[in-house]
Each structure stands twice: as C-alpha cells, then as structure tokens.
Amino acid sequence: SADRTGALVVLEDVTARIRLEEQLQQREKLSSIGLLAAGVAHEVNTPLTGVSSYTQMLLGMIPETDPKHALLQKVRRQADRASNIVNNLLNFSRTGSATEFNDLDVHRVLDDTLQLLETQLRRNQIEIERCYDPELPKALGNAGKLQQVFTNLILNARDAIPEGGQITLFTASTDRETIIIEVSDTGIGIAAENVAKIYDPFYTTKGVGRGTGLGLAVTYGIVQEHSGHISVESAPGRGTTFRITLPTAHAQARLQAASD
Ligand SMILES: Nc1ncnc2c1ncn2[C@@H]1O[C@H](COP(=O)(O)OP(=O)(O)OP(=O)(O)O)[C@@H](O)[C@H]1O
Numbered sequence: 001s002a003d004r005t006g007a008l009v010v011l012e013d014v015t016a017r018i019r020l021e022e023q024l025q026q027r028e029k030l031s032s033i034g035l036l037a038a039g040v041a042h043e044v045n046t047p048l049t050g051v052s053s054y055t056q057m058l059l060g061m062i063p064e065t066d067p068k069h070a071l072l073q074k075v076r077r078q079a080d081r082a083s084n085i086v087n088n089l090l091n092f093s094r095t096g097s098a099t100e101f102n103d104l105d106v107h108r109v110l111d112d113t114l115q116l117l118e119t120q121l122r123r124n125q126i127e128i129e130r131c132y133d134p135e136l137p138k139a140l141g142n143a144g145k146l147q148q149v150f151t152n153l154i155l156n157a158r159d160a161i162p163e164g165g166q167i168t169l170f171t172a173s174t175d176r177e178t179i180i181i182e183v184s185d186t187g188i189g190i191a192a193e194n195v196a197k198i199y200d201p202f203y204t205t206k207g208v209g210r211g212t213g214l215g216l217a218v219t220y221g222i223v224q225e226h227s228g229h230i231s232v233e234s235a236p237g238r239g240t241t242f243r244i245t246l247p248t249a250h251a252q253a254r255l256q257a258a259s260d
C-alpha cells in the first residue's frame, strides 16, 4: 500500500578502490623520485668509477706489507659500497624499460637466492623453512629481477631477526592464474604507523651505512613491472609476512592473446 515506508540500504565495499588509489599514489611518487634518482645516480657514477680505478692502480703499486695498503683497501671498499647504492638507484629508476621475460620456475629462483645467502643466514642462526606448492605453475618473469626481489625480502627478514629465528618461504597457487609467494620472519615486526612508509625510497630504520631504504622501493617497482602485487602483514614483536602475487605464465599468455 502507499503509506508503507521503507529504507534501502546500499553497502559498497570500498577496500578495493582505496587499495587502487593507494597504489596509484605510490606509483606516482616513485616515478618522480625515480627520475631524480636516475639523474643523480648517473652523475655520481662517473667520478665514482674514477675513484675505484685509481684506487685499484695504487693498490697495485703499494706492497701489501705497507700500512697504506690497508687504508687503500678501505677506500676501495667504501667506493664499492657507494657504487652499490648508485647501481640500486639506477635499477630502481630503470624499471619500466624493456626487460626480458621468460617462463620460469619460481622455486628455482627462490632456491638460487637462498644458496647465495645461506652462509650469512646461518651465521645469524636463522633457520629456513620451505613450504612449496608442488604444483606451482610457471610464472612469466625475469629471473634476475625476481632474484633481486627475494634477496631484498630475505635480507630484510634477516635484519629483523635479532638473534636466532626463522624465515619461511611459502608458495601457493589459488588457480591457474595467480602465484602467491610469501616471505615470513619471526622478527621484530613493523609498527602500524610505519607500514605506509616502507616502500618509500630512502625510508629506513637501519643505522647510517647499514641501510639505504631502497630495497623495498626497488622491490615494489619490479613487482609492478611483473603485473603483480605486494602486501605486508606485521605483528610488532612477533614477525612480518610479505606476500607477492604474480600472474602465471598461462594467465599472461591469455591476456596477451586477448589484446592481440
Ligand atoms: N621483514 C621486516 N621486518 C621488520 N621491518 C622491516 C622488514 N622489512 C622492511 N622493514 C622496514 O622497512 C624499512 C625499509 O626497508 P628497505 O628494504 O626498503 O630498506 P632497508 O632494508 O632499510 O635498506 P636497504 O634495503 O636499502 O639496504 C626497513 O628499514 C625496516 O624498518
């Protein structure tokens, strides 16, 4: 009848939209900083190469017994460190340019990364647990860049574990479309108010000379380049889990076919 009243309640789930907006903001921030970083890195690289090669020449002229030799070696180590930072910056700003993508076995890339880091993880009394999905589909990606991603995440996990702990590598695939890779640690965790900053270039809580704050910025860029996502969950005092999702090679091929 006409005098009946009612209410229409419309509920809209905005989490996806907010997430998308956050991602856009992050990407814009990264692209402007990336340009600046590339410019600086490029300019700094040339004099740095000079310092490295002149130091190398001097090292060849001075006998190892000379105390100056040890000092020169320190100069070279510092120059190497600076050069690593610069290369990271260049890598970071280069994401988006042509990268070769291949069908790859993510477990293989994870294991290669672990092998490189094994000794230092053992030195820090860190136990590695692998929990791999035996039926994980292939990913379409660049092995070198993904190795850089896993290295960054594992080294961050190591740094978060004060003395003794565990890092878990977990993989899964929900369907034939998506691969999930998680790197978890039993470390100190990230305070809720800092979570939003961790992907910012130069955001670091590590001491001078210990961290440049580029690891996760680079990681973020590479994951984007792979049409993937990265997210984090952390419980301060208990640990952190980084989760990356990547489209499978199958999903990429289907998308490619659809756009042709
Ligand atoms: N697994 C983790 N546990 C706790 N904090 C983390 C973890 N991963 C990242 N963070 C926090 O995020 C910050 C930024 O990480 P990011 O890898 O970008 O830089 P960094 O490790 O400090 O330096 P870099 O990677 O350039 O050597 C870290 O300084 C740390 O505070």
Ligand SMILES: [Mg+2]
Residues within 6 Å of the ligand: 152, 155, 156, 211, 214, 215, 216
């Ligand atoms: Mg790092």
